[in-house]
Amino acid sequence: MKRLAVVLALSSGLCGCGLNVQSPDLFLLTRSGPGPQLTLLVNDGGTIACNSGKAKPLSDPLLLQARDLATTLDTDAVSKLRIAAGAHSVFSYKVRLQHGTIYFPDTAAATHAELAQAEQFALQAAQQACGLSG
Numbered sequence: 001m002k003r004l005a006v007v008l009a010l011s012s013g014l015c016g017c018g019l020n021v022q023s024p025d026l027f028l029l030t031r032s033g034p035g036p037q038l039t040l041l042v043n044d045g046g047t048i049a050c051n052s053g054k055a056k057p058l059s060d061p062l063l064l065q066a067r068d069l070a071t072t073l074d075t076d077a078v079s080k081l082r083i084a085a086g087a088h089s090v091f092s093y094k095v096r097l098q099h100g101t102i103y104f105p106d107t108a109a110a111t112h113a114e115l116a117q118a119e120q121f122a123l124q125a126a127q128q129a130c131g132l133s134g
Contacts, residue, residue, distance in 0.1 A: 026043065027042055041055075083104040
């Protein structure tokens with residue numbers, strides 16, 4: 001009985017003190033081209049830091065989209081996908097994930113659906129979560 005009381009006291013102490021466990025970052029997306037560069041640091045805990053600013057909450061739909069995107073882009077990251085910009089490219093993207101970094105121009109989205117998803121996420125997150133024009 002005494003042992004149970006000690007276990008309960010310890011467990012309630014752990015629950016109350018907050019273990020300060022931080023969620024991992026899903027990815028860092030950088031878009032460069034005309035105008036200012038855009039950087040989005042997306043954390044699995046539901047936050048996004050825009051252009052090296054303070055972390056802001058990310059809506060549930062955008063967080064789910066970011067998690068799916070991180071999973072989808074992982075194969076490209078492992079293979080270190082790098083697509084050179086073509087003559088008609090406007091924006092260039094760099095996405096740093098846990099298993100590597102990928103580089104691609106906006107024109108690559110025409111043949112790579114996962115890259116189109118990354119571009120779409122960047123636009124939506126910039127507008128919705130960051131309050132930027134996109």
